[in-house]
Amino acid sequence: MSWNLRLRSARAPDPLVTLRLQVRLGELAAELRRVEEDPAVYARAHHWLAVQGAYDGLLREACRLAGLPTVTAPLRAGDHAAAGERLREELELSSRGWSW
Structure with missing residues (x-):
């Protein structure tokens, strides 16, 4: 692989991937x-926290x-970004x- 190709990639x-x-x-x-x-979602708070954690992790990856x-460091399972940091990244x- 040439140097230019490595640099460009x-x-x-x-x-x-993007x-x-x-x-x-x-x-x-x-x-x-x-x-x-939807207030009828079963285990709504848990579901929301799980989805928010996944979103924050993908936002960091992006x-x-x-x-x-x-x-901050990469998020681990169960960690959540602060709303201000999330907005800045978005x-x-x-x-x-x-x-998206």
Whole structure:
């Protein structure tokens, strides 16, 4: 592999990986809205926390893929990002053309 190819691949993430992340973020965001809007969801708080944790983890992964700094260490199962940090990450990704 030539030096230019390695350098180029280190800068530009695989577009299919990026797309897969965006699609999954969209699915999780829709699931969060569904849980918030439906008071009849069984174990609603638990379900919401689980989906929010998955969303936060994928958001962090998207930031790493886009080359954005993250303030805290990678999230572990059950960890959640602060709302302000989540918003900052979403805005940074949106400003770089990400959508979900």
